[in-house]
């Protein structure tokens with residue numbers, strides 16, 4: 100079950116990735132704030148508590164760690180829905196100790212790293228000024244040391260970084276993830292996906308890691324839109 104703690108009309112993010120399925124970032128932000136109150140969240144959770152799901156997943160219209168009440172929201176979701184909680188993050192705000200502490204509450208954290216160096220980081224993720232890949236990787240290491248849930252690393256491969264799979268694998272090795280998800284954008288967006296053969300070639304560089312899956316070979320969980328209008332709002336390019 101997807102939970103959007105931003106719920107803004109346009110995308111609100113610290114990045115503006117070239118492959119984003121939500122279109123361009125309308126609100127570039129780096130400062131955390133409250134977007135949806137905990138009272139509103141409780142009302143929504145009560146509405147959906149009888150719906151069967153395997154996980155409650157914080158993602159939505161941008162970067163979920165921008166919500167300053169994420170930690171409290173994770174606790175509320177666990178107590179009301181009685182589901183394990185996953186958070187999908189672009190990793191940028193893990194440089195803040197507050198964000199790392201809030202994410203310790205999640206059962207699964209899926210963190211993104213798409214670039215092997217600062218130049219490609221700026222080209223692929225188009226971050227808010229001031230964010231650097233070096234600081235983000237340092238923060239991910241700090242997070243990894245203490246986090247006791249499942250830590251998955253998500254790496255998106257496109258034309259721009261496809262010849263850097265070796266360097267990306269070295270970054271992944273430093274972070275000891277429980278799982279590596281090798282992706283290429285299959286949903287409509289501004290760039291073309293790599294072919295299965297190109298992705299398989301990238302995957303071969305990850306031979307020193309366990310549990311490496313690619314978007315072409317991973318099992319896809321069954322997903323049903325529960326509110327079609329809302330789903331379309333979140334995936335405007337579908």
Ligand code: SF4
Nearest residue numbers: 112114115116119189
């Ligand atoms: S981090 Fe996610 S939401 Fe933000 S621009 Fe990149 S793909 Fe889109």
